[in-house]
Amino acid sequence: VHVAASSKDAEFARVPRDDEAEWSEAPAYVHFTSNNTIFGTEFAAPPRTPEGPFLACDASSDIFSRPIEVERYGLVYAGAQKNLGPAGLTVVIVRDDLLEPPVRELPTMLRYRTHAEQKSMYNTPPVFGVYVMGRVLRWMLAQGGLAEMARRNEEKAAALYAVLDRGEFYRPFAHPDSRSRMNVTFTTPSPELDALFVQEAAARGLDGLKGHRSVGGMRASIYNAFPRAGCDALAQFMTDFEKKHG
């Protein structure tokens, strides 16, 4: 693996810029993860890549949160558990030419070709998960499709970032151009207030706000299924908490 670009120096608070990438000689593919759930960063658009290698994307945590230009990708894969349905299945979108025999020997089950040829029925599929995902996809279509999902997710995230940007009390973790619409990460002025925030929020029914242990602070995960009303309630709580403790 050649790491073409990293924002480690910036503590992963932003996604790498296109002009930072240093490509290897003849890459076979370029892989990126479109949304980072831990740091709360997201690519607004896929990275620009050299001619030749195909683009592969782990879209597990923001798939179907907005339309993507699917023709730009060779491979998109996404675990269902964030935006699609129960954990236990993975959606794969793969370009036909990438289904050709693999360059090295792979177990049968690990070849996308196997699953494409058998129409995803090579093994006994996880029927319940597939069924629920089907219902979720129909729900998305009924709501207005991915364009409407994108509009709602923009609004939901904006309601929270507006509070974070309003004063000095809250510190948003991600740089403005790299902000995730799925995971909003932030801190208060102190770890003690962070802990109190999580505790008082939970008492008001706003649960699961503790940040990932590797970064601390708070994280509001607002995937497709999370309603606008929940974001508004959190924004109101944030305002109240700032008044009380700021």
Place this chain on the structure above:
Amino acid sequence: VHVAASSKDAEFARVPRDDEAEWSEAPAYVHFTSNNTIFGTEFAAPPRTPEGPFLACDASSDIFSRPIEVERYGLVYAGAQKNLGPAGLTVVIVRDDLLEPPVRELPTMLRYRTHAEQKSMYNTPPVFGVYVMGRVLRWMLAQGGLAEMARRNEEKAAALYAVLDRGEFYRPFAHPDSRSRMNVTFTTPSPELDALFVQEAAARGLDGLKGHRSVGGMRASIYNAFPRAGCDALAQFMTDFEKKHG
């Protein structure tokens, strides 16, 4: 792969006998499938094997239908979808020494060692399936455990085999010493009557009795979750159908 024993000559209507096995020089392991859902055959006990190789068993279709002497096996694996819960998870029982580094390179996800070390949480687990399986396992314990499961499954299967053995109309497919307690396979005197049987049974609410396309005839799948009352209803229908068409 060296096939040590096969009952192909008997159209797979029985499981191989221990005295038929021809072992290769120094086998690493011996693999067998304890129950065959298509032909309706089942090993009453695991095959006798030479000293040295460990015994590996695909127990997908009869796991927890009865107690097994787990210390005789190096590896038992079973898809959940027959006796344990929804499709989408697999139970693996593996001897500690078989978790040592593999003899050939394997993708990380395909090493049992990975999953053992991470307590089955290396990947996001299929939470719903795991939850339902937990409920099923508790139900089994509350019923009296595997000994009680075995007793019930014996009785359920016996109710059907008794009708098959009573006269000349029905022909059980599996040899008596190889009969499955999970899948009871049989035919009537003609393919036309087979089709009529399936049709009339369905009209009486007895569904899914058509045999696998590779063998034809009928197949009654009576896994752990299938109630005794269902077997009695089928036995009664079989008796009625024989009176009418025999």
